[in-house]
Amino acid sequence: MSSSSFPHAQQAQIIRANQRDLYHVSSLREQTESVLRSWLGTRWLSRWDKEVELAVKLAYFGFTTGRATQTLGEEYTDIWQYSASRQAVPPLFQTRACLILLPTLSAYIFGRWRNVSLVGTRYPLLGMLLKQLPITLEVVSEINLAIFYLSGTYYDIVKRLLGIRHLSSIPENPHTRPPSYSLLGILLAVRLIHRLITAFQSYRTVNNTLNSRQEKGKQGMETISEGAFLDDRPVSLFVDNEQSEDERVKSAEEDERTMLDVASIPDNLRQSRNCTLCLEERTDSCSTECGHLFCWSCIVGWGREKAECPLCRQALNLTRLLPIYNL
Template sequence: MSSFPSFPPAQTAQIIRASQRDLLHVSSLYEQFENVFRTWLGTRWLSKWSKELDLLVKTLYYGLTVGHATQTLGQEYTDTWYHSTRSRTTPTIPTRAALVLIPSLSSYMVSRCQRSDNTISRLARVVETVSELNLAVFYLRGNYYDLLHRFLGVKHISAIPDNPHTRPPSYALLGIMILIRLVHRAITTLRQVTAEAAPQQDALQEKMNVKHAFIDGVAVVAATTAPEEEDLEAKPAEEDERTMLNIPAVPSSDRAGRNCTLCLEERTDSCATECGHMFCWPCISGWGREKVRTVLFSSPKRNTDFTRSPSVRFVDSRSA
């Protein structure tokens, strides 16, 4: 394979725009796949296998572009290419395979395993911190937008010649702000570890501001770590043991009005919120669990009063 002619390195703005454009196209492609699979297999199936669908979409998009040593749509938009600093040519086949598979598979494995494996969660946080550090260096120096690119020695080159009469925009301030945030986070974490003297469970509850917080008699911490009921296979309404109705004897017109507004299928293990809306228990518990996790882990210092949250209770299906 012949070497590239002399092309200038891509500017920081070009690399950022290419990445954002690729994310936009991946998101659009995912929505198209999502609509097709929802029509074919239903909302509940899509909810269960959404992470695998995301893996499929990313693998297809980057496999058909980066895997074939061609530009992605984002790179085509900004006139940039991948260039290996080690071979001085286009990235080799193993390198391209790594560029396609490692980001997609790693994000998939983290999303599937981090809830049940604390080691995976800690490792994901470490990688996220190192990635932010790499991003700060990128904003300061303009090389290696992604941590994997730095490890593999893959840079971006541009087909647009440098203009000596213009000065490219600087993103150094963003890099400095990210470094300040990382230093603040490190100091905060060190103080928390140093001040940690109570038992682990009490310290965790105090940190999350959920001590003595219960929803319908169930501790919030226990609810957020309970098995994922929404991941279980959906059961037919005829097999619902928590109803006193004779489901086969119910007219089809009435059964059509018993659909859960989350999975859009006939309710099983029916429950109701205080406002009177009806859901499947696995659907509403999974939705509530995700909302609680979002509040607890994305904003740990937020003082959230879960005792005022609307409760969910099982109801007699004869009233449903």
């Protein structure tokens, strides 16, 4: 299919198509999680939520882009993908596969392997690079988005790398002028410049602090890198600690971080110790700033997705969770 007889899609069409796809993926994920939660339970779902998200994205884009058909968003705005380098519709199968796998697998890997404390301990340089990689990709994505708002091409950075553009079946009207998003591109550029200046100032401040503490014979580097401490251990160690997927779920009787003899507590009282997230008896109990009690792993997993208490919606700061040993 030749692309010479069709005009390029307008910026508004591409943006609406992307927003529509995000809506359908989010809706499909919520329905999938609802079914899996009723079948397998909340704790299982919280452990495998990244894999569920990956499977939903692969299914949605696999049955649309993978089969060389329009996504629901592209169908909504009546646009098609085509290869700018080969001038062909649809793109080659290898290109479509990369278009699906690159964004989905990279998001899954960063989400699943975000805990790099062990890597940073054994290989400090590699740990530092892994921590900076998501921030770098975020900045690169913002740069690409600013270029899109200014030039109108390649809304997604993966499509820019693969040379995938969009065609529209709606003929151009020479008497109307399409909406311009140049102002958004300029604002994004200003924001990027501000982030660059702020990062440079923070870097200089950290270096000056380290140098001054080294002159006084103090271990400034450890203090700055670790931050606050809790029970003689850095808070970052608690927050970054995730339960291994292969690790057996710990029962309340095996909880080492409690002063209570759980086995001697009556059954009616033990039912009041259930965590509202996993619906099982709490282990490694902790309290939020608003006073609600959860399992440590449950509330940390929740807080990484939503920075609010699941019960009262008050702002949640993971570094301010308080371990509870007698409740």
